[in-house]
């Protein structure tokens with residue numbers, strides 16, 4: 001039985017290819033540099049949040065639709081549930097926001113809240129949940145938004161889907177702009193210029209990631225300039241401009 005309305009994403013949500021060591025990352029970087037016919041390019045380092053991808057649509061400053069990633073092309077309409085996530089703005093106040101745009105982000109269940117949540121369920125004789133990720137997913141797919149509202153879900157916005165205006169021409173400025181509109185972006189993003197700096201970012205977070213209140217399963221490295229992203233393109237579902 002179908003429970004949520006299907007939503008077709010105007011711009012598909014992509015997957016990511018993986019690099020499991022320095023060598024694989026360097027191979028990706030070299031290939032991108034060769035394709036772009038440039039010696040180097042700026043990259044944005046982000047953490048890879050282990051939650052649930054969503055797309056949020058705003059019309060005339062109002063949050064009108066929130067959908068899960070689904071298979072990347074078709075997701076589920078979970079607007080009513082997403083409206084209960086405190087850090088998702090229901091209205092964008094800035095007068096210079098485009099009339100229609102979509103942001104993408106990852107919904108997660110904070111780890112500290114998850115421990116508390118399971119303790120409470122234990123005390124009430126209810127089943128406990130295995131991990132924050134599945135609990136975030138289960139919470140978003142509740143048929144009764146009042147149940148979702150009781151769950152302390154949070155979100156990091158990591159990009160723009162589409163937009164009817166001249167967005168910034170790179171990822172770093174886009175994150176900054178989305179932050180200025182009131183979206184919650186991650187404070188641990190970094191703009192770097194070399195593979196060595198990427199390695200430093202990655203190793204630094206490998207040591208500190210357990211100290212964060214959200215689960216991460218890697219880092220996402222994105223070519224900063226959008227014209228470069230377009231030039232590199234997408235193969236299948238995997239962009240060559242990110243890894």
Ligand code: IVH
Pocket residue numbers: 014015016046047048049050052053054069105106158159220239242
């Ligand atoms: S960008 C480049 N940025 O990873 C296309 N995705 O395999 C990917 N994810 O389910 C989107 N953190 O929700 C991007 N900082 C981040 C991310 C991120 C987690 C998830 C995303 C999707 C999967 C892509």
